[in-house]
Amino acid sequence: MVTRITHWIDGAPVEGTSGRTSPVYNPATGLVSAECYLATTAEVATAVAAAKEAAREWRSASLSRRSAVVFAFRELLHANADELAKIITSEHGKVLSDAHGEIARGLENVEFAAGVPQLLKGGFSEQAGTGVDVYSIRQPLGVVAGITPFNFPAMVPLWMAANAIACGNAFVLKPSEKDPSASLWLARKWQEAGLPDGVFNVVQGDKDAVDALLTHPDVEAVSFVGSTPIARYIYETGTANGKRVQALGGAKNHMMVLPDADIDLAADAAVSAAYGAAGERCMSISVAVAVGDAGDRLVDAIAARLPKLRIGDGADPDSEMGPLITEEHRDKVAGYIAAGAESGATVVVDGRAGDVPSDGFFLGTTLLDNVTRDMSVYTDEIFGPVLSVVRAQTYDDALELINSNQFANGTAIFTRDGGVARQFQFDVQVGMVGINVPIPVPVAYYSFGGWKDSLFGDTHMYGPEGINFYTRGKVVTSRWPDPATSAVDLGFPRTR
Known part of the structure; x- marks a missing residue:
């Protein structure tokens, strides 16, 4: 009998009632491992109602209690990382080391959120006017939702939920229906950590569930990570319904390699950043921009490494x-390789002919050289193990190429010249920049997000901006009677 993956509402698993399910595969075998329920609008409403009720109590919980729950969750996540990694690998397909890396980056965000007493400190101005004090506080929104992608089924929910819950909100997660089991594992660990029922809920589903969250009047804010077309839809629909929205979109990350770069370092970085997790990362390097005579050396070095992977x-x-x-998706990525070859790119290594298992959804690594900006392998987000090399004559040519791209999530430069590196970070129009670092994902106490079509709205994910996103600012101006006269006025004896 095929396992049915349930919702999680008000502290318990809940069977679906829609009659609709979506298959969940083990990508390594190509076999269906489970069926995932797809929620109705009514089921989403039930989850939101549970969250709204729980939020009333949770927002009154002391900061020390919230911090203790988040820290207890952190301990459970750390102690049981092997179990969660196996779940991620079984449904996403990424290797166990990548799954552990995902958990580690999520764990950083949980640790950051555990410091919520410090993070929610406001400001105070005594005697702003005669007898008048002014101070600022930040308060939770209420019910907030997260809509997360398949490529990081644990990390991205932790980007959102840890801060949201620590700030006093109740959270409704709509994970990808492609690999939904990690979401239920997280729900159980939140409960074990002492989080009150209803503060963390999971609704499995597809577009029907997404639309129900975007239009529900009791959902105050929505966080999203995914492709640019869907991010635009999420942002426009959510804001039209009066919600705060942070929507992170697609990417086409470039890595500039200058002639003075350590080519071995750059090639190792390119292989790791382009082919890790089969290229299914929004921070993967998709394009290596080889400047001047770095091109041949870089292509040869990368090509020499790929057979060993x-x-x-x-x-x-x-x-x-x-x-x-x-x-x-595998077949779509293979189609891009064919299109690149047909449009004139040099196929240095062809993943379609790779030595890969015959079962499952495997595709080998692909390296394309002499790619130009009009080819679909350059313009589109492929989201697979395909690295394109574009040749540029000068630093300025390479910079113009990067800055003219519609996506601006992450970028990197490889060089030994500190002056050029500093100029690059000043010039480049991209949200996250690496200097001799191929995947510049910020640590948890900074915030994650791109520019241009990689971000809709103006708020980046997690870190300080995440705290601000999940809270509202309030300023209080107070005046109290003069203590020298108020005691007499109230009929109490004056004290000295």
Whole structure:
């Protein structure tokens, strides 16, 4: 009998009632491992109602209690990381080391949120006027929702939920229906940590569930990570319904390699950043921009490394790259390789001919050289193990290429010249910048987000901006009677 993956509402698993389900695959075998319920609008409303009721009490919980619950959750997450990693690998396909890396980055955000007593400190101005004090506080919104992608089924929910809950909100998670089991694991650990029932809820689903959250009057804010077309839809629909929205979209991350760069370092970084998690990361390097005579050396160095990359079942500790999430996505990525070849790119390494397992949704690594900006392999977000190399004559040419791209999530430069690196961070129009670092994901006490079509709205994810997103500012101006006269006025004896 196929396992049914449930919702989690008000502290308990809840069977779906829609009659609709979505298959969940093990990408390494291509076999269906479970069926995921798809929520109705009514089921979403039930989850939101539970969250609204729980939020009333949770917002009154002391900061020390909230911090203690988040820290207890952190301990459970740390102690049981192996169990969660296996769940992620079984449904996403990424290798166990990548799954552990995902958990580690999520854990950082939980640790940051555990410091909520410090994070919610306001300001105070005594005697702003005669006998008048003014101070600022931040208060929770109420019910907030997170709509998360398949590529990081644990990390991205932790980006959102840890801060939201620590700030005193109740949270409703709508995970990807492609790998939904991690969300239920997180729900159980929140409960074990002492979080009151209803503060963390999960509704499995598809667009029907998304639309129900975007239009529900009791949902105050929505956080989203996914593709640019969907991010735009989330932002426009959510804001039209009066909600705060932070919507992170797609990416086409460029890595500039200058002639003076350590080519071995750059090639190692390119392989890790382009092919890790089979390229299914919004911070993957998609384009290597080789400047001047760095091109031939870089392409040769990358090509020499790819045959050594072990591709196989993510559950195998020896595997270094796993399969893609679905058969349809694998075939779509393969189609981009064909289109690149047809449009004139040089296929240095062809993933379609790679030595990969015959079962499952595997595709080998692909390296394309002499890619130009009019090719679909350059313009589109492929989200697979394909690295394009674009040649540029000068630093200025390479910079113009990066700055003219519609996506501006992350970028990197590889050089030994500190002056050029500093100029790059000043010039480049991208939200996250790495200097000899290929995947510049900020640590948890900064915030994550791109520019241009990689972000809708003006608030980045997690860190200080995450705290602000999940709270509202309030300023209080107070005046009290003069203590020298108020005691007499109230009929009390004056004290000295």
